[in-house]
Amino acid sequence: MAELRVRVNGADHLLDIPPQVSLLDALREHLGLTGTKKGCDQGACGACTVLADGERINACLALAVQYADREITTIEGIDHPIQEAFVRHDGFQCGYCTSGQICSAIGMLAEHKDGMPSAVTGEPSAEGEELTDEEIRERMSGNLCRCGAYHGIVEAIGEVAR
Amino acid sequence: MTRTVDGEHLVGQPIDRIDGPAKTTGGARFSAEHAYPGLTHAALVPATVSRGRITAIDTAAAAAVPGVITVLTHGNAPKLNPPKRPTPANLSTLVSGTQVNYLNTDEVHWDGQPVAVVVAETSHAAREAAALVHVSYERLPAVVDFAAEEPNAVAQKGNPVMPGSAKKGDADAALAVAPVTVDARYTTPQHHHNALEPHATTAVWQGDELTVHDSTQSITWLRKHLALRFGVPEAKVRVLAPFVGGGFGGKGFAWPGTIIAVLAARATGRPVRLLLTREDVHRAVGARTPSAQRVALGADTGGRLTALVHTSVTRTSRVGGQPEQVTAPAQHLYDATNIRTAQSQTTLDWMPNTSMRAPGDAIGSFALESAIDELAGELGIDPVELRMRNEPERNPIDGKRFSHRMLREAYALGARRFGWENRSPEPRSTRDGRWLVGMGVATAYHPAMQFTANVTVRLAADGTVTVRCGFQEMGMGNATVQAQIAADALGVPFEAVRVEYGDSALPASVMAGGSMQTSTVAGSVLAACGKLTRRLSTLARRTGMQGRTPTEILTAARVPFIDAAVGSDTRLGALAGQARMLAKVVRDQRTWAKAACGAHFCEVRVDADTGEVRVSRWTAAFDVGRVINRKTAFSQLRGGIVMGIGMALFEEALVDRRTGRIMNPSLSGYHVPVHADVPPIDIACLDEPDPTMPLGILGVGEVGITGVAAAIANAIHHATGSRIRDLPITPDKLVT
Numbered sequence: 001m002a003e004l005r006v007r008v009n010g011a012d013h014l015l016d017i018p019p020q021v022s023l024l025d026a027l028r029e030h031l032g033l034t035g036t037k038k039g040c041d042q043g044a045c046g047a048c049t050v051l052a053d054g055e056r057i058n059a060c061l062a063l064a065v066q067y068a069d070r071e072i073t074t075i076e077g078i079d080h081p082i083q084e085a086f087v088r089h090d091g092f093q094c095g096y097c098t099s100g101q102i103c104s105a106i107g108m109l110a111e112h113k114d115g116m117p118s119a120v121t122g123e124p125s126a127e128g129e130e131l132t133d134e135e136i137r138e139r140m141s142g143n144l145c146r147c148g149a150y151h152g153i154v155e156a157i158g159e160v161a162r
Numbered sequence: 163m164t165r166t167v168d169g170e171h172l173v174g175q176p177i178d179r180i181d182g183p184a185k186t187t188g189g190a191r192f193s194a195e196h197a198y199p200g201l202t203h204a205a206l207v208p209a210t211v212s213r214g215r216i217t218a219i220d221t222a223a224a225a226a227v228p229g230v231i232t233v234l235t236h237g238n239a240p241k242l243n244p245p246k247r248p249t250p251a252n253l254s255t256l257v258s259g260t261q262v263n264y265l266n267t268d269e270v271h272w273d274g275q276p277v278a279v280v281v282a283e284t285s286h287a288a289r290e291a292a293a294l295v296h297v298s299y300e301r302l303p304a305v306v307d308f309a310a311e312e313p314n315a316v317a318q319k320g321n322p323v324m325p326g327s328a329k330k331g332d333a334d335a336a337l338a339v340a341p342v343t344v345d346a347r348y349t350t351p352q353h354h355h356n357a358l359e360p361h362a363t364t365a366v367w368q369g370d371e372l373t374v375h376d377s378t379q380s381i382t383w384l385r386k387h388l389a390l391r392f393g394v395p396e397a398k399v400r401v402l403a404p405f406v407g408g409g410f411g412g413k414g415f416a417w418p419g420t421i422i423a424v425l426a427a428r429a430t431g432r433p434v435r436l437l438l439t440r441e442d443v444h445r446a447v448g449a450r451t452p453s454a455q456r457v458a459l460g461a462d463t464g465g466r467l468t469a470l471v472h473t474s475v476t477r478t479s480r481v482g483g484q485p486e487q488v489t490a491p492a493q494h495l496y497d498a499t500n501i502r503t504a505q506s507q508t509t510l511d512w513m514p515n516t517s518m519r520a521p522g523d524a525i526g527s528f529a530l531e532s533a534i535d536e537l538a539g540e541l542g543i544d545p546v547e548l549r550m551r552n553e554p555e556r557n558p559i560d561g562k563r564f565s566h567r568m569l570r571e572a573y574a575l576g577a578r579r580f581g582w583e584n585r586s587p588e589p590r591s592t593r594d595g596r597w598l599v600g601m602g603v604a605t606a607y608h609p610a611m612q613f614t615a616n617v618t619v620r621l622a623a624d625g626t627v628t629v630r631c632g633f634q635e636m637g638m639g640n641a642t643v644q645a646q647i648a649a650d651a652l653g654v655p656f657e658a659v660r661v662e663y664g665d666s667a668l669p670a671s672v673m674a675g676g677s678m679q680t681s682t683v684a685g686s687v688l689a690a691c692g693k694l695t696r697r698l699s700t701l702a703r704r705t706g707m708q709g710r711t712p713t714e715i716l717t718a719a720r721v722p723f724i725d726a727a728v729g730s731d732t733r734l735g736a737l738a739g740q741a742r743m744l745a746k747v748v749r750d751q752r753t754w755a756k757a758a759c760g761a762h763f764c765e766v767r768v769d770a771d772t773g774e775v776r777v778s779r780w781t782a783a784f785d786v787g788r789v790i791n792r793k794t795a796f797s798q799l800r801g802g803i804v805m806g807i808g809m810a811l812f813e814e815a816l817v818d819r820r821t822g823r824i825m826n827p828s829l830s831g832y833h834v835p836v837h838a839d840v841p842p843i844d845i846a847c848l849d850e851p852d853p854t855m856p857l858g859i860l861g862v863g864e865v866g867i868t869g870v871a872a873a874i875a876n877a878i879h880h881a882t883g884s885r886i887r888d889l890p891i892t893p894d895k896l897v898t
């Protein structure tokens with residue numbers, strides 16, 4: 001067992017868990033933070049997306065011990081206009097992908113602001129590229145929504161971004 | 163009926179979902195997210211043979227993993243009652259996904275059947291230990307290759323709701339003499355629902371009382387099923403499912419995970435949580451059957467259909483499964499002079515198939531609507547025009563009246579919004595750089611049904627209304643919609659209505675399936691509100707408070723609240739309700755052809771060199787009867803289209819024909835549409851109520867997916883000149 005200090009949503013927690021435990025299982029099972037979802041446990045769906053120092057990561061592919069010194073933010077720690085925009089634009093149905101979509105969108109907006117390109121970004125220009133719907137779709141493609149709420153998700157993110 | 167205090171109707175408004183805040187803050191708790199003291203975690207061990215007997219199970223290594231509490235196998239698991247054979251006389255028997263008595267038998271019936279379960283203090287310990295369980299088998303010969311079995315298919319038995327075959331005139335003779343014909347074979351592979359939430363169960367026994375949080379689409383039937391399997395009275399079983407992370411049919415039945423979680427909780431005396439792995443979701447839950455279909459069309463030179471033949475082969479399993487109504491659309495869509503449909507099935511050593519979004523119609527419409535497009539090409543007639551020339555006045559197969567049908571109007575509306583008139587008739591005639599551009603069209607059609615649901619509604623003197631009904635919510639927005647309906651019916655604000663659902667302790671409802679939940683519950687809510695309104699006016703007369711608000715009337719009458727109930731959960735009441743329901747369904751089927759329908763228009767771009775297909779534009783115009791909530795209804799229609807895009811282009815379970823094992827049981831191997839695959843989807847609804855359904859609702863859950871794969875295949879043909887008849891349409895099929 002490893003004694004582990006993790007910082008989640010601004011609070012410190014001490015965990016006594018084996019080193020092979022994923023950040024996702026640590027959050028859901030050991031800290032009772034079930035807002036972060038498990039859709040595949042294999043890095044394929046994005047339901048487990050959380051922010052580590054503001055960067056989006058798949059918590060199922062991360063070992064909790066790797067993130068001992070990082071500031072983790074889960075959906076329970078988020079208070080952002082995008083949440084309300086998701087409701088207004090019906091950016092979900094069952095809601096199981098939603099925590100991941102929201103965390104991912106916040107991380108993605110920061111990436112874009114930092115000038116990080118995507119596969120559909122054109123030639124670099126002096127002034128920052130506008131975040132088009134095509135860019136949003138490309139950059140959000142790691143977050144599956146089997147209910148197919150993509151239309152509303154893109155609208156909600158676009159509204160907050162612009 | 164649709165009045166409110168401020169004169170605004172709530173029905174029809176795009177109101178935000180009631181559960182929006184819970185779902186956007188992480189507050190919504192799904193079935194694997196309930197904390198109990200002493201909670202344990204379970205992991206399944208799948209069989210690695212398709213048919214055989216277990217000769218030994220070595221659990222020593224698994225049991226030695228720190229944190230493991232027990233490993234249960236057929237050697238040591240508590241005894242379970244076997245499932246009942248499904249019979250229409252007792253609808254709850256249909257909920258049994260398979261006939262296998264899990265962990266109570268040494269027989270293996272499919273590759274992936276759970277043969278052991280590990281219970282541990284943590285989920286990681288359970289998973290690690292499950293991988294260490296070693297099972298030995300005596301292999302028995304297994305039949306697992308659908309394609310090889312196709313010639314051995316036998317005719318499907320029918321029932322009043324789903325005929326196995328149908329006939330009008332002599333379609334084969336008419337086909338033989340028709341001046342213009344199309345006769346083609348189409349195939350669709352096995353599809354998996356892959357709801358984003360894997361099937362999840364938390365099971366808690368307290369003495370002989372059982373509480374189960376389960377990701378089910380069928381609270382009432384699951385409760386009955388668990389009571390039967392575990393030999394306890396129904397009253398001792400409570401099933402809770404207020405949030406279900408998507409279903410699409412895959413959570414309609416009781417699959418092994420649910421049963422084994424409850425079994426493990428009984429064996430250990432501790433609460434057990436079982437969240438299936440994504441691999442389990444593919445191997446231990448039924449999927450949509452693969453299909454092989456023939457559509458043969460004959461027409462005169464003016465495009466009038468003289469012959470329509472549609473036949474299908476699907477698969478079911480030796481341990482369960484169900485017929486699939488693949489040829490249903492052919493009975494309703496075209497005014498052909500002669501029609502013949504026939505469905506047959508093979509029986510394999512496979513996981514039983516199950517319903518998946520628009521069972522039958524989704525895959526049947528791919529073949530039929532592709533064939534119609536092929537015929538349009540042969541005739542040189544625009545495919546929309548060809549459909550309009552064959553649009554029937556009455557149900558083609560039997561002459562029944564349509565309760566309502568506005569397919570012509572849907573086509574006109576969709577064509578206008580999409581700009582169909584800009585399409586050049588020639589295939590492969592539009593190019594944009596490296597992209598070949600094409601437009602396609604297809605009809606959507608899904609039958610509408612109404613069952614019965616028990617409901618109570620309370621109107622309190624403080625002006626609040628409580629609707630109680632054990633319906634299920636997996637993203638359809640039903641709670642929001644029923645609150646709109648109740649608020650309108652009682653003339654109270656939307657915010658005054660609370661809807662309780664997702665709990666078997668509430669009045670029993672119908673399962674979520676067949677696009678019938680909203681209309682069914684709405685019918686009962688309206689009936690209950692009608693009773694309340696009559697009680698209220700009696701009280702108003704008695705107290706001289708006519709024309710006043712409910713609060714004023716109840717206060718004047720010194721009545722704290724009034725209740726109205728529709729249906730009954732007592733044993734006799736439930737039996738009578740079920741008999742009434744069946745009688746009504748059969749009567750309705752005899753009298754009317756009723757359905758939601760629509761027209762899909764899409765544009766695709768195909769890379770001329772690589773065969774990559776991008777769907778670039780979509781418009782769909784629907785006749786779904788009355789739309790209660792434009793926001794949630796449109797989302798469901800879009801969701802159906804998105805799943806249809808997956809069906810057209812990506813989705814396919816790859817099955818090893820020798821071993822019967824799925825080779826891609828993951829979301830990285832089984833591809834579903836991602837953000838980048840889905841264009842903006844323009845939806846339009848005619849919003850004309852159906853006169854035979856509660857509030858005129860026809861249902862929106864399934865009609866969206868029907869016709870989608872055909873519209874895309876047709877657009878791809880228009881773009882490239884290649885006709886692909888085997889789904890999914892992957893690049894390899896376009897570059898050869």
Ligand code: FES
Nearest residue numbers: 039041043046060
């Ligand atoms: S659960 Fe982490 S990506 Fe699916």
Ligand code: FES
Nearest residue numbers: 093095097145147
């Ligand atoms: S809302 Fe259900 S998976 Fe996205």
